[in-house]
Amino acid sequence: MKIIKIDLQDRSYNVYLGNIDSNLNEIHHNKVLIVTNPRVSALHISSLLSKFHSKQVFICTLKDGEIYKNMQSVEEILNNAFIHKLDRKSLIIGFGGGVIGDMAGFAAGIYQRGIDFINIPTTLLSQVDASIGGKTGINTPFGKNLIGLFYQPKAVYIDVNFLSTLNKREFISGLSEIVKVAVCFDRNFFEWLENADLLNNKDNLTYAIQRSIEIKADVISKDEREDSVRAGLNYGHTFGHIIELLGNYSTYLHGEAISMGIIKANKLALELNRITKKESSRIENLLLSFGLPISYEVNNKDEFYNNFYLDKKSQNDKLRFIIPNGIGKMEILENPSKELLLSIL
Numbered sequence: 001m002k003i004i005k006i007d008l009q010d011r012s013y014n015v016y017l018g019n020i021d022s023n024l025n026e027i028h029h030n031k032v033l034i035v036t037n038p039r040v041s042a043l044h045i046s047s048l049l050s051k052f053h054s055k056q057v058f059i060c061t062l063k064d065g066e067i068y069k070n071m072q073s074v075e076e077i078l079n080n081a082f083i084h085k086l087d088r089k090s091l092i093i094g095f096g097g098g099v100i101g102d103m104a105g106f107a108a109g110i111y112q113r114g115i116d117f118i119n120i121p122t123t124l125l126s127q128v129d130a131s132i133g134g135k136t137g138i139n140t141p142f143g144k145n146l147i148g149l150f151y152q153p154k155a156v157y158i159d160v161n162f163l164s165t166l167n168k169r170e171f172i173s174g175l176s177e178i179v180k181v182a183v184c185f186d187r188n189f190f191e192w193l194e195n196a197d198l199l200n201n202k203d204n205l206t207y208a209i210q211r212s213i214e215i216k217a218d219v220i221s222k223d224e225r226e227d228s229v230r231a232g233l234n235y236g237h238t239f240g241h242i243i244e245l246l247g248n249y250s251t252y253l254h255g256e257a258i259s260m261g262i263i264k265a266n267k268l269a270l271e272l273n274r275i276t277k278k279e280s281s282r283i284e285n286l287l288l289s290f291g292l293p294i295s296y297e298v299n300n301k302d303e304f305y306n307n308f309y310l311d312k313k314s315q316n317d318k319l320r321f322i323i324p325n326g327i328g329k330m331e332i333l334e335n336p337s338k339e340l341l342l343s344i345l
């Protein structure tokens, strides 16, 4: 079992990477409310429940899907917590992908001004990204993730075995977040990925998850609230969020949009001589080798451009893009010219 520490002073916690059988050691609460959805529950809840002994465990099963990542679902979690009389010594567990984790964390953060939260992510994307770092929240008709809290969990348990039931498209989608951290923060890891087999080799996959978490842990402990270096985790996302939006959040999965967004960000970096053509092709080839989509044709450049200003990562009308500076380093690019942006679109 591997333990990765997220170092945030009094909010520090451990990420346990390994077989979940052996390690529910941090759960010492009087009552536990597990938040999940029907799909994850059907596949995995019985194995999870067998790890709890003589505790009062309750289950809140929410509808499955990003469209249910809203206030109503959070209210359902809170109502469950009231019905079962959870108190300040109780625990909420998120058991599912990023949608469940973000909502369970948010509910834990506001229930009685905050009770303990533990995350057990079951998708690749949530194991390498969403479960780490304390961002919680929901969507609103005004946009994605616009309401929420920074609320760190007490622990995160990552068990790669859950991923075996994930459909292939979901799995592949999660790989783009691994590429993202490698390009922005760790050249050696990038080179290792070029020769690894994450689709068939479980040891390779486990190491890739571990390294991605270690990188994110390091970034977060330097910049919990995204004032500086944490912005690097948005590489490919300024473009990707618009690709998701223009596809009505149904054409592409998040990671697919990010993969195409990475290619657009690289074009920006190429134009500004921050990466070479060769480096850009290496990144492209890695994404391709995972089976991720890389080309996205912008139909209406002006519409795409105007959407940059609606992205919440753009502060006070300032446009911000994360671009690689060589492989293994990133740079925050503020306000590139409209001409440049239209030319790379």
Ligand SMILES: NC(=O)c1ccc[n+]([C@@H]2O[C@H](COP(=O)([O-])OP(=O)(O)OC[C@H]3O[C@@H](n4cnc5c(N)ncnc54)[C@H](O)[C@@H]3O)[C@@H](O)[C@H]2O)c1
Binding pocket: 037, 039, 040, 043, 064, 065, 066, 069, 096, 097, 098, 099, 100, 102, 122, 123, 124, 125, 126, 129, 130, 131, 132, 133, 134, 135, 136, 144, 145, 162, 163, 164, 165, 166, 167, 170, 254
């Ligand atoms: N908090 C953060 O820092 C952060 C970071 C990135 C993404 N996110 C959020 O994460 C969400 C996306 O997460 P996601 O990609 O995990 O999507 P998801 O939670 O919707 O899960 C994808 C699908 O996989 C199913 N599933 C989950 N585990 C499974 C398993 N083991 N076997 C079979 N099916 C399983 C789910 O039921 C769902 O249908 C978005 O809402 C995004 O905003 C948050």
Ligand SMILES: [Zn+2]
Binding pocket: 129, 177, 237, 254, 258
């Ligand atoms: Zn992402």
